[in-house]
Amino acid sequence: MTTPILHRAPWVVPVAGPALPDGAVLVRAGRIVETGPFAALTGKYPDAGLREHPGRALTPALINAHIHLELSHLFITALKERVAGFTDWIATLLDLRLSHQATGDEIEAAARAVLARQQEQGVIALGDIGNTDLGSRLAPEFSGFLRHFQEFLGRSAKTRRSVQAQLAAMPDDRLCCAHAPYSTHPELIRSLKERARRLRHPFPIHVAEPDSEAEMLSRGSGELFSFLDGRRFLEHPYQPPAPIDNPGSVRYLHDLGILDPLTICVHAVHVAPEEIRILADTGARVCLCPGSNRYLGVGTAPVAAYLASGILPALGTDSVASNPELSLWREMRLLRADHTAIEPAQVFAMATLGGAVALGLAEECGSLSPGRTGRMLAIPLREECKSAAQLYDLLTRFNHNLQPEWVND
Numbered sequence: 001m002t003t004p005i006l007h008r009a010p011w012v013v014p015v016a017g018p019a020l021p022d023g024a025v026l027v028r029a030g031r032i033v034e035t036g037p038f039a040a041l042t043g044k045y046p047d048a049g050l051r052e053h054p055g056r057a058l059t060p061a062l063i064n065a066h067i068h069l070e071l072s073h074l075f076i077t078a079l080k081e082r083v084a085g086f087t088d089w090i091a092t093l094l095d096l097r098l099s100h101q102a103t104g105d106e107i108e109a110a111a112r113a114v115l116a117r118q119q120e121q122g123v124i125a126l127g128d129i130g131n132t133d134l135g136s137r138l139a140p141e142f143s144g145f146l147r148h149f150q151e152f153l154g155r156s157a158k159t160r161r162s163v164q165a166q167l168a169a170m171p172d173d174r175l176c177c178a179h180a181p182y183s184t185h186p187e188l189i190r191s192l193k194e195r196a197r198r199l200r201h202p203f204p205i206h207v208a209e210p211d212s213e214a215e216m217l218s219r220g221s222g223e224l225f226s227f228l229d230g231r232r233f234l235e236h237p238y239q240p241p242a243p244i245d246n247p248g249s250v251r252y253l254h255d256l257g258i259l260d261p262l263t264i265c266v267h268a269v270h271v272a273p274e275e276i277r278i279l280a281d282t283g284a285r286v287c288l289c290p291g292s293n294r295y296l297g298v299g300t301a302p303v304a305a306y307l308a309s310g311i312l313p314a315l316g317t318d319s320v321a322s323n324p325e326l327s328l329w330r331e332m333r334l335l336r337a338d339h340t341a342i343e344p345a346q347v348f349a350m351a352t353l354g355g356a357v358a359l360g361l362a363e364e365c366g367s368l369s370p371g372r373t374g375r376m377l378a379i380p381l382r383e384e385c386k387s388a389a390q391l392y393d394l395l396t397r398f399n400h401n402l403q404p405e406w407v408n409d
């Protein structure tokens with residue numbers, strides 16, 4: 001039988017419970033058996049091997065719940081001319097995707113480099129969205145959980161028929177999702193969600209990222225509507241699918257029957273108070289992308305209201321097409337800068353447990369609870385932390401050069 005190892009550190013951050021000074025985590029055969037004060041665990045498990053992590057905090061590895069690996073070669077954020085808002089960004093992304101002469105190998109190499117960097121930064125699980133199967137091909141190389149969702153969008157009857165045919169041929173273990181209410185016909189969103197619900201798969205969808213989405217859905221007007229209409233993307237005549245008094249995209253998805261605990265509303269920036277109640281009542285998940293939101297200038301999500309409603313959001317970086325740096329550490333820092341009243345402990349919980357719950361991985365990772373993976377992080381603390389509050393403050397304001405160490409056994 002494998003000898004259990006007792007990992008001891010000045011601070012242990014279980015996330016599912018309070019931070020422990022002079023804490024310990026007992027790991028046997030790659031799984032956590034117990035987390036608690038060192039004094040208690042060393043007495044209870046006298047035969048365990050001891051591994052000390054001086055000057056470090058032991059924490060769960062991070063979860064990046066929203067990324068697009070297949071866009072890793074499209075550095076829109078590095079372009080000289082900054083995009084002028086959401087629709088300009090879509091136009092730039094579409095044009096760049098068409099004009100970029102990247103080969104499949106180059107795209108794959110860029111995605112692989114992003115994935116390696118995520119791992120170096122302490123990410124154990126990702127929710128990857130793509131229109132190709134690149135993410136699922138890379139999944140076996142990632143020593144963690146790479147959940148790849150094949151994304152569909154489109155509004156025409158022809159596209160809907162084609163997607164239905166593809167879905168019918170899709171193996172049950174492939175995860176599929178819809179892009180966004182503005183880009184995807186309601187019947188297509190419904191079919192994709194029905195498949196995900198039948199298979200008990202998580203179902204991410206971009207929701208309420210620009211404020212013009214709600215106006216398009218309920219009135220058939222506004223910046224997003226004009227942009228898509230100008231690109232001949234919309235069916236004619238376009239019938240706004242939501243009633244005129246619709247407050248937003250979350251209400252719209254609720255009326256479509258899409259929201260349940262397996263649905264992940266990504267971005268969820270422009271969400272009215274009554275819609276936050278809907279999210280809380282249905283148990284739908286939220287994934288915030290503060291870095292991408294900031295770059296695109298779409299606003300900030302109502303994070304305090306989510307937390308007050310009992311919703312623990314997940315965090316995602318989105319891709320290099322809308323975020324100059326893909327780092328969950330930076331996302332935590334930006335979230336705190338945008339929402340100064342939020343407790344740092346809650347921000348750290350978003351980057352770990354929130355993501356694990358959203359991706360259906362909470363039994364595997366996201367906390368240092370019994371049964372979870374023993375692959376955790378040992379984070380060098382640059383200053384002595386005298387209180388849990390000081391520790392969480394430090395953990396959520398690291399800059400990009402942080403190199404956490406992996407604890408692998």
Ligand SMILES: [Zn+2]
Pocket residue numbers: 066067068129206266318319
């Ligand atoms: Zn996205």
